[in-house]
Amino acid sequence: MRSNRLLILCLLYATTLLSDDWKQFRGPASTGLTTEANLPTEVGAGHILWKAALPGRGLSSPIIVGDKIFVTAAEGSEQERLLVLCFDVRSGQQHWKRTFWATGRTMCHEKTCVAAPTPVSDGQHVVALYSSNDLVCLDLDGNLEWLRGITVDYPNVSNSLGMASSPVIVDGVLITQVENDSQSLVLGVRLADGKNLWQMARPKGANWTSPVPLHDAAVPSVALQSGKGIHVVNARTGALISSYSDGAATIPSSVLFGSTLLSPSHGITALDVSGHQEEIPMLWRSRALSPATASPMVMDNGVFVVNNAGVLTRGSLDGGKREWQLRLKGPFSASAVGFGTFQYWINEAGLLQVVDVAAQEGEVVSTLDLGQTVLGTPSIAHGALFIRSDQTLWKIGTPPVL
Numbered sequence: 001m002r003s004n005r006l007l008i009l010c011l012l013y014a015t016t017l018l019s020d021d022w023k024q025f026r027g028p029a030s031t032g033l034t035t036e037a038n039l040p041t042e043v044g045a046g047h048i049l050w051k052a053a054l055p056g057r058g059l060s061s062p063i064i065v066g067d068k069i070f071v072t073a074a075e076g077s078e079q080e081r082l083l084v085l086c087f088d089v090r091s092g093q094q095h096w097k098r099t100f101w102a103t104g105r106t107m108c109h110e111k112t113c114v115a116a117p118t119p120v121s122d123g124q125h126v127v128a129l130y131s132s133n134d135l136v137c138l139d140l141d142g143n144l145e146w147l148r149g150i151t152v153d154y155p156n157v158s159n160s161l162g163m164a165s166s167p168v169i170v171d172g173v174l175i176t177q178v179e180n181d182s183q184s185l186v187l188g189v190r191l192a193d194g195k196n197l198w199q200m201a202r203p204k205g206a207n208w209t210s211p212v213p214l215h216d217a218a219v220p221s222v223a224l225q226s227g228k229g230i231h232v233v234n235a236r237t238g239a240l241i242s243s244y245s246d247g248a249a250t251i252p253s254s255v256l257f258g259s260t261l262l263s264p265s266h267g268i269t270a271l272d273v274s275g276h277q278e279e280i281p282m283l284w285r286s287r288a289l290s291p292a293t294a295s296p297m298v299m300d301n302g303v304f305v306v307n308n309a310g311v312l313t314r315g316s317l318d319g320g321k322r323e324w325q326l327r328l329k330g331p332f333s334a335s336a337v338g339f340g341t342f343q344y345w346i347n348e349a350g351l352l353q354v355v356d357v358a359a360q361e362g363e364v365v366s367t368l369d370l371g372q373t374v375l376g377t378p379s380i381a382h383g384a385l386f387i388r389s390d391q392t393l394w395k396i397g398t399p400p401v402l
Contacts, residue, residue, distance in 0.1 A: 020382045021065050022062075024168055025168075026253075031256065032377070036339055038383040039383060040396070042365065042366045043366045048368075050092035051392050051393065054071065054392060056079070058071060058073035060115050060117055060118040060166070062379045063126070067089045068087070069088075072115040080101060082100045082128070083097060084126065085098075098142050103134055103152060104150065108131055117166045118166040120174070126138050133149065135148040148189075156180075156182040159181070163180070167210075171220035174187075177209070177210070179202045186199070187200075207225075220234070230244040243279065244263070244279070247266070248263050248264060251292075255297060268296060269282060284318075288313070289313055289320055306328065310347070312327075332347050333348055339380070350370035351368075352367060370389070372390075372391055383397055383398065384396060
């Protein structure tokens with residue numbers, strides 16, 4: 001009886017861990033949102049549960065799988081050493097570190113770095129992409145599954161400012177955008193061995209946006225954003241399903257809300273991606289909603305963007321009408337994450353600002369200054385917020401009751 005009870009408790013614990021996973025850029029649905037409700041909204045120094053030192057440089061978000069956190073970094077005089085690091089969720093203790101040599105170009109703008117793309121996991125593997133266009137696949141214990149230098153196959157896939165698109169996994173296929181001014185591509189890579197299932201030529205031009213999985217599509221699909229617009233493709237084959245050709249931003253990524261894709265295009269353009277029309281139908285457009293670097297967010301029946309001046313704007317999901325504006329302390333490179341009606345915005349100086357968007361004109365309810373430059377988007381898991389700078393990985397949550 002005791003052994004059966006223990007087994008049940010272990011299974012319940014494992015299920016809880018799995019439900020809390022944050023396995024890609026902007027979380028489970030690429031929206032920045034979590035269903036957890038036990039996160040702190042009044043934050044202070046006492047909410048820093050632990051912090052761990054990081055080597056080299058990195059802008060990628062942490063991802064969380066079970067009780068492990070994975071982050072990437074790059075070190076060396078030319079950021080030629082590519083790192084994957086694993087930490088314990090509870091203690092912040094480092095479990096392991098793996099180092100690889102870059103095979104592609106490591107030239108980047110001084111603000112960004114080689115470890116800019118966020119890694120991705122299917123729950124059994126961790127795949128890290130770097131600006132050098134090196135792909136590394138490890139199991140959760142750090143054992144190498146495969147390693148691929150994309151520029152070995154495609155020598156002109158590079159960008160002198162640095163690449164930053166984060167890959168996603170859809171139906172066992174790793175979708176990787178490597179878009180640039182010369183040899184611009186998106187690859188559908190078989191997760192099992194790193195080989196191409198398909199490749200697609202993309203519009204030439206530097207592009208730092210990330211693919212968005214379309215979870216309710218009839219076939220496994222992904223939306224690809226570029227300066228030319230949006231392409232919806234079959235994740236298994238790369239076949240083009242539908243497209244929108246009126247341009248889009250190349251830094252903030254689109255966000256999916258149900259079957260509506262809210263794209264940074266002429267402000268925000270709402271697209272109906274529920275069908276298989278050759279041209280994606282436009283639902284509405286609002287030039288009053290114009291995101292800068294941070295990607296838009298949807299919560300509390302509103303769409304939210306931050307502009308270059310650090311002004312947070314709330315717009316209606318029915319037509320995009322501007323409802324209110326709130327000045328935050330910017331500038332921002334990181335996108336927001338949140339739950340319920342609360343958003344976490346962290347600016348480039350490391351000031352975390354918690355915003356209650358249900359307040360009549362929006363309200364900053366608390367702040368926490370981490371004192372280090374933060375350019376990467378935070379992650380949420382297990383009732384805590386995980387934030388990284390070049391030097392440090394933080395866990396911010398509710399202190400235990402003693």
